[in-house]
Amino acid sequence: MKNNEKIIFRLAKTDDAEKLVEIYAPYVKNTNITFEYEVPTIDEFKQRITKILSKFPYIVACIGDEIVGYTYASTFRERQAYNWCVETSIYINEKYQGRKIGEILYTKLEAILKLQNITNLVASITYPNPQSIAFHEKFNYKKIAHFTKCGYKQNCWYDMVFMEKMINKHETLAKEIIYLPDLDKNLVEKILQK
Incomplete structure (x- = not known):
C-alpha cells in the first residue's frame, strides 16, 4: 500500500453493485480467472450481494469513494x-x-468466518494460475483436488484446482453456524476497522 492511502473496509451494500461489476467485468471479459462468459447485470449483482449477506460476509475495500477490491x-x-x-x-x-x-x-x-463457526474454506482456482496459487499458499491453503480440462473459455480448455484451509476445529459435536445477520455487529465492525 502507498503510505498516503487510507483504506476503509466495510460490508458491501446493494448500492455497491455497479462499482463491483466494474471491478469484475475485466476478469470476465479478458481472463480465465472466472468461468463466467457474460458480465452480470447490475441487478444480478445486487441479487448476489443480498444472497451472500444473508449468510456470510461480503467485504469491500475503499480508498476514498472508490471501491478497490472485494471478497466474500x-x-x-x-x-x-x-x-x-x-x-x-x-x-x-x-x-x-x-x-x-x-x-x-x-x-x-477469515476472522469473521471463524466467529461464524465455519471450519473449512475452499478456493476454486483456474489452473494454471501461479499468482492465485501463491496467494492462497501464503494463507496456508493446500491443494486438495485437480480437475482436468473441466472449463472451456475463450477457445481454450482449462483445468481447475481446489485449495482448502481449516480455520476451526472439527468438533465431534459441531458448533452451530451463526449466519452473518445473527452475528454480533460490534464484533464484525471491530474486525472490519482493525
Whole structure:
C-alpha cells in the first residue's frame, strides 16, 4: 500500500453493485480467472450481494469513494451437511493489485468466518494460475483436488484446482453456524476497522 492511502473496509451494500461489476467485468471479459462468459447485470449483482449477506460476509475495500477490491464467502454446496464449509472469492481492481489489499481483505474475511463457526474454506482456482496459487499458499491453503480440462473459455480448455484451509476445529459435536445477520455487529465492525 502507498503510505498516503487510507483504506476503509466495510460490508458491501446493494448500492455497491455497479462499482463491483466494474471491478469484475475485466476478469470476465479478458481472463480465465472466472468461468463466467457474460458480465452480470447490475441487478444480478445486487441479487448476489443480498444472497451472500444473508449468510456470510461480503467485504469491500475503499480508498476514498472508490471501491478497490472485494471478497466474500459463499455456500460451497447446498446440502445441510456442508454448512461448515464455504467457498471464498476475491477480486481486486487491476490498478490496485500488488498493494496487499487482497491480503487484508482475506484476513478480515477469515476472522469473521471463524466467529461464524465455519471450519473449512475452499478456493476454486483456474489452473494454471501461479499468482492465485501463491496467494492462497501464503494463507496456508493446500491443494486438495485437480480437475482436468473441466472449463472451456475463450477457445481454450482449462483445468481447475481446489485449495482448502481449516480455520476451526472439527468438533465431534459441531458448533452451530451463526449466519452473518445473527452475528454480533460490534464484533464484525471491530474486525472490519482493525
